[in-house]
Amino acid sequence: MNDNKVQIFDTTLRDGEQVPGCKLDTSQKLIIAERLDNLGVDIIEAGFPVSSPGDFNSVSEISKLVKNATVCGLTRAVKKDIEVAAEALKGAIKPRIHTGIGTSDSHILHKFNTTQEEVIQRAKQAVSHAKNFVDDVEFYAEDAGRTSNEFLAKVCEEVIQAGATVLNIPDTTGYCLPEEYGAKIKYLKEHVKGIGNVTISCHCHNDLGLATANSIAGAINGARQIECTINGIGERAGNTALEEVVMILKQHPYLNLQTDINTKLLYDTSLMVREKMGMPVQPNKAIVGANAFAHSSGIHQDGVIKNRETYEIINPEEVGVTESAIILTARSGRAALAYRAKKIGYELTKIQLDSAYQTFLKFADKQKEVIDEDIHLIMEQVNKFSKIAML
Template identity: 75%
Template sequence: MSNTNVQIFDTTLRDGEQVPGCKLNTEQKLIIAEKLDQLGVDVIEAGFPVSSPGDFKSVEAISKLVKNATVCGLTRSVENDIKVAAEALKYAKKPRIHTGIGTSESHIKYKFRSTQEDIMERAYKAVKYAKSFVEDVEFYAEDAGRTDNEYLARVCEAVIKAGATVLNIPDTTGYCLPSEYGAKIKYLMENVKGIEKAIISCHCHNDLGLATANSIEGVINGARQIECTINGIGERAGNTALEEVVMILRQHPHLNLDTNIKSEMLYGLSQLVSESMGIYTQPNKAIVGANAFAHSSGIHQDGVIKKRETYEIIDPKDVGVTESAIVLTARSGRAALAYRAKKVGYELTKLQLDEVYASFLDFADKKKEISDDDIHQIIEESKVYNELSSQ
């Protein structure tokens, strides 16, 4: 793998599906998995095979379907989990077992009622066992965000010795500040013996709204895989949004980092996931929200009409959106009205625009948004309509 390439590990079908009420059936999962493969994701986390017969069936079916991406199954550090995952993944062209255990003081003391040394031994044994089934084994250190860096480094060394190819460093609770998370990745890059044998992966949650920022800091400091979901769906406040990290890296070429994602598919896949899971995507969602390329302020509209880049850093077509939206409201100016009027067949002179604009403002004060039908009505009821009709 190129040192400038950041692998995209999509967990929409596993972590994303853990949102209450968002259960997908196998057929829906297969449709999304095929689209993810076409999108260019490097890894598809297809599910948690031991959790239910349905999840096992879905992981197995996805393994048969996917042509290009690695197909991954999640497990705990439990032999039966790992054995079942290996069985579910047996048809995958590129299988990966994702196993791990909590490493923070809180998890060790209260969740496992164990010790650091015991947890490290369990981690080593789980990776070693997974390695007996597949070559590609990813280890997750759950709650790594709140794990002491020195101990975390020792755990990473142990699982690399056991054969781990990827080290997942999750900010499970979304607690870290970007500077803290970036420093943690940097510490591991500099202090884990054998780190060159594995890829560090960022798996960040959005409890404080920092998942995307943390993931970007992670790859800036040496991580080369980001774990994310379409639309940022996932447990509690969600996960890192795939579309956000992909476009951030693409819009900042000075970072010299990029992905294999076909970005023009992002909007369509966002819509598919939203509809399949019944999750409403907020209009102001970055990249794929309904308002991501919509402009209603007169000043902004005038700038975008003259030169799109004035207020848009991304070309809508690059993410699969047809064009920017000029939304007419009481805050819109003459340029926006002329632009939209031309779209529906009226070429207005400056004097005609002045006449129609006054009527438009009266109309706009009574409605949140002016539609194309409204534009026809405004113009047809104006004094300039006869002039336009005779042209």
């Protein structure tokens, strides 16, 4: 694999679907899975097969449908989980079993009531058992973000020897700072025997709003897979947002890291997931929010109208948005009014614009936004505009 390629592991259908109220049926999952395959994701985590008959069926049907991406099923470090996942993945062209266990002191003591040595044994046994069914086995060290680097390195070395092909280093609680998470990946790269033969993966949660930053820090320090979801949907405050990490890597070419994502499908895919899951996206969401390419401040509007790059680092067309939006409010200036008026057929002289702007401000002070219908009313209310030339 190209060492500069960062694989995109999409878990919208597994971690994303764990959000209360976002349950999908199999037909909806198939629609999203097909879109993810067309989007260019490298791995689709289709579900947790042992969790329910419905999830098993969804993983099985997605396995048959997907033509390009690896299809992955999640398990615990439990033999039955692994066997059920293997059965569900039988139809996949490229199947992967994703198994693992908690490695932090908190998980070992309070969740499992066991010892570090026992956790290592269970991890090795799970990976070895999964290798009986598939060649591609990913191991997750749950709560790796709060696991000591020394013990984490020991676990990783043992599961590599057992046959793991991918090491998932989750910041399960979203606790790490980017420099801490990046340093953890760097430590593993430097201290784990055989690490060069496997892919290190980042799976970061957004409890402190750092999921994307942590994933990028991981990639900079040697991880070559990022686990993420469309719109950042996921447990609690969510996961790393696919659209964010993809566009960060694309907009920072000096990092010399790239993905195979067709970015022009990002916005449409975001809309699809919102609709199917009934999970709205906040307007100020990076990349795919309604306001991501919208401008209402007069200073910003004037700059964007003159040259888009004055206030936009991404061409909206790169993510599937038709164009930047100039939103007329009381903070908008004459340039924005002239721009929007021209869009609907009015070519204004400077004198006409000055007069129309005063009427516009009266409209804008009474309502949050001035829309196209309002512009027509403004033109009607100003007598001078009987002579305005229509385009």
